[in-house]
Amino acid sequence: xxxxxxxxxxxxxxxxxxxxxxxxxxxxxxxAGFDPAELLPRPWESFKASRSEPNDITxxxxxxxxxxxxxxxxxxxxxxxxxxxxxxxxxxxSLAKCTLTGGGGSGSAPSSGNGLSSSxxxxxxxxxxxxxxxxxxxxxELERKRTQSVKKRQEKEVARALDAEARFAELQAKILHSQxxxxxRRRDHEDAVAAQRGAAADKRRQRELDRKAKEVRAxxxxxxxxxxxxxxxxxxxxxxxxxxxxxxxxxxAREAARAEQARQAHxxxxxKLTEDLIRTCAGAIVxxxxxxxxxxxxxVFALRRSAQEAxxxxxxxxxxxxETRVQAQLEEKKRAKAAEVAAQRAAAEARIQEALEAKKQIxxxxxxxxxxxxxxxxxxxxxxxxxxxxxxxxxxxxxDKREEGRSKCGSVACSSSSSSSSSSxxxxxxxxxQQQLRAANLRxxxxxxxxxxxxxxxxxRIVLRQREKAKVHAELxxxxxxxxxxxxxxxxxxxxxxxxxxxxIRRIDEFVRLHTLRRIEEETARSEQVKEQRxxxxxxxxxxxxxxxNHKRRIKEAMFKLKTAAKLHSPNGSTIWGRELSGAVxxxxxxEQALSDADTKLAAPKSPDAHLNAHDGA
Numbered sequence: 001x002x003x004x005x006x007x008x009x010x011x012x013x014x015x016x017x018x019x020x021x022x023x024x025x026x027x028x029x030x031x032a033g034f035d036p037a038e039l040l041p042r043p044w045e046s047f048k049a050s051r052s053e054p055n056d057i058t059x060x061x062x063x064x065x066x067x068x069x070x071x072x073x074x075x076x077x078x079x080x081x082x083x084x085x086x087x088x089x090x091x092x093x094s095l096a097k098c099t100l101t102g103g104g105g106s107g108s109a110p111s112s113g114n115g116l117s118s119s120x121x122x123x124x125x126x127x128x129x130x131x132x133x134x135x136x137x138x139x140x141e142l143e144r145k146r147t148q149s150v151k152k153r154q155e156k157e158v159a160r161a162l163d164a165e166a167r168f169a170e171l172q173a174k175i176l177h178s179q180x181x182x183x184x185r186r187r188d189h190e191d192a193v194a195a196q197r198g199a200a201a202d203k204r205r206q207r208e209l210d211r212k213a214k215e216v217r218a219x220x221x222x223x224x225x226x227x228x229x230x231x232x233x234x235x236x237x238x239x240x241x242x243x244x245x246x247x248x249x250x251x252x253a254r255e256a257a258r259a260e261q262a263r264q265a266h267x268x269x270x271x272k273l274t275e276d277l278i279r280t281c282a283g284a285i286v287x288x289x290x291x292x293x294x295x296x297x298x299x300v301f302a303l304r305r306s307a308q309e310a311x312x313x314x315x316x317x318x319x320x321x322x323e324t325r326v327q328a329q330l331e332e333k334k335r336a337k338a339a340e341v342a343a344q345r346a347a348a349e350a351r352i353q354e355a356l357e358a359k360k361q362i363x364x365x366x367x368x369x370x371x372x373x374x375x376x377x378x379x380x381x382x383x384x385x386x387x388x389x390x391x392x393x394x395x396x397x398x399x400d401k402r403e404e405g406r407s408k409c410g411s412v413a414c415s416s417s418s419s420s421s422s423s424s425x426x427x428x429x430x431x432x433x434q435q436q437l438r439a440a441n442l443r444x445x446x447x448x449x450x451x452x453x454x455x456x457x458x459x460x461r462i463v464l465r466q467r468e469k470a471k472v473h474a475e476l477x478x479x480x481x482x483x484x485x486x487x488x489x490x491x492x493x494x495x496x497x498x499x500x501x502x503x504x505i506r507r508i509d510e511f512v513r514l515h516t517l518r519r520i521e522e523e524t525a526r527s528e529q530v531k532e533q534r535x536x537x538x539x540x541x542x543x544x545x546x547x548x549x550n551h552k553r554r555i556k557e558a559m560f561k562l563k564t565a566a567k568l569h570s571p572n573g574s575t576i577w578g579r580e581l582s583g584a585v586x587x588x589x590x591x592e593q594a595l596s597d598a599d600t601k602l603a604a605p606k607s608p609d610a611h612l613n614a615h616d617g618a
Contacts, residue, residue: 403451
């Protein structure tokens with residue numbers, strides 16, 4: 001069973017795409033510059049560059065391929081319609097019948113819902129109540145412990161004061177340690193930011209280099225297009241010159257044919273005159289003196305021969321002058337065209353060199369601007385770091401001054417309360433002294449706790465801000481990476497489209513070149529045929545000239561015999577000179593018949609072998 005013929009109209013029927021093998025579809029692909037394999041669909045998995053590549057990038061590649069394939073199919077189908085319209089006048093070939101079986105089933109994906117019931121839900125309310133009870137118990141325990149510590153603090157004031165001093169020293173050490181940690185984290189953050197900025201600068205530099213490379217490639221493509229256009233114009237000019245040469249050859253052939261016809265007419269008229277002269281001379285010989293008749297004949301023959309030679313020389317000179325003029329015109333056109341092409345090439349090379357120099361200068365200026373901008377950014381970063389360090393130092397000094405002021409205020413309050421208690425009763429004074437001592441002991445500890453809490457809150461806020469900034473930076477980095485990936489994918493797709501376009505142009509140029517080469521070969525064959533016809537005509541002309549010369553020689557010999565034979569008669573009653581003249585006339589008739597046959601063969605179209613056979617026969 002024969003394979004079914006698949007064209008661009010039905011190669012996707014049946015749910016499975018098959019290779020295109022229709023002659024008209026293949027010709028349409030060739031004319032449009034597409035490979036038939038480019039029109040076949042591809043699976044989605046074939047566009048995945050790696051396993052870790054996201055599906056959206058693969059989908060972009062797949063959608064781009066489908067869009068490009070649809071455009072190519074539209075172009076090829078339109079080209080096929082043009083071919084079909086051109087072949088409408090001919091018998092349409094019947095397509096081979098093929099049975100396309102297509103099976104498709106509709107399947108439903110199993111749907112599954114959330115199977116959690118109310119019995120499996122966590123008991124959130126009970127857990128929250130238990131947690132609240134634990135918190136309350138903890139608070140009560142803390143309050144009880146605080147009360148006990150107050151009682152113990154009343155009993156052990158000196159020990160608690162020493163303990164407070166120790167804790168204060170420890171707190172100061174913790175604060176210093178936290179400050180060092182903050183400074184270290186700030187330095188690490190600044191280093192990370194600097195590294196990110198450097199990476200971003202490298203990416204920008206790489207993007208700039210890629211963009212410049214794309215511009216250079218685009219400029220090279222434009223220059224290639226200009227060169228192809230120049231080559232096409234040169235080719236068209238050469239075709240015009242070949243057509244002009246062929247037309248000139250045809251004109252020369254027609255002129256040569258007309259000259260040959262005129263020459264044949266002249267030969268016929270001359271032969272008629274010769275026959276009349278022979279008859280006149282024969283009558284004169286019978287009726288007049290032989291010597292006078294011989295002089296008259298020689299004089300007439302000399303005059304006719306000189307006139308004929310003069311006309312032949314003039315005709316040959318005219319033909320040579322015409323050929324010289326035509327050759328000079330062709331040479332002048334060739335020289336002018338060569339000069340024009342050389343000037344165009346020189347101008348194109350000059351433009352290319354100027355463009356390259358301008359591009360180098362632009363690249364140098366951009367590099368200088370980029371370096372100066374990087375230096376300014378580095379200087380600004382250094383100034384900003386110095387300002388931040390100065391601001392942090394000032395804030396630390398303000399905090400230290402505040403702590404000193406608070407400690408001074410506490411000591412002043414203690415002294416005022418002690419002076420007022422001296423005027424009271426001894427019992428009340430003792431109680432107040434105890435209270436003042438307790439307050440004096442509690443006040444530094446409270447200040448330290450307050451300061452520690454404030455610093456802890458500040459650190460927490462800083463940590464939260466840093467975490468939020470880190471999240472924002474991570475999101476920005478992710479977005480930038482996604483945008484860079486999309487730009488890279490679109491750039492690769494554009495580059496692939498550009499390469500496909502160049503390949504298509506190359507295929508179309510190759511197709512046009514082959515067609516042009518075939519036309520040139522046909523024109524060359526026609527020129528060779530015209531040349532062979534011309535050579536054949538010249539050879540026939542030479543043969544006719546040789547026959548005419550032989551005819552003249554025979555007439556001359558007959559006249560010589562007529563002069564020397566006197567009036568001798570043959571046994572059958574005819575004279576010798578009469579027999580010789582009749583032989584010469586018959587030879588002349590044979591040459592005329594040969595020339596007429598040559599003209600007939602030259603007028604009819606024939607192959608070079610036929611020309612050679614005719615020439616051999618002549």
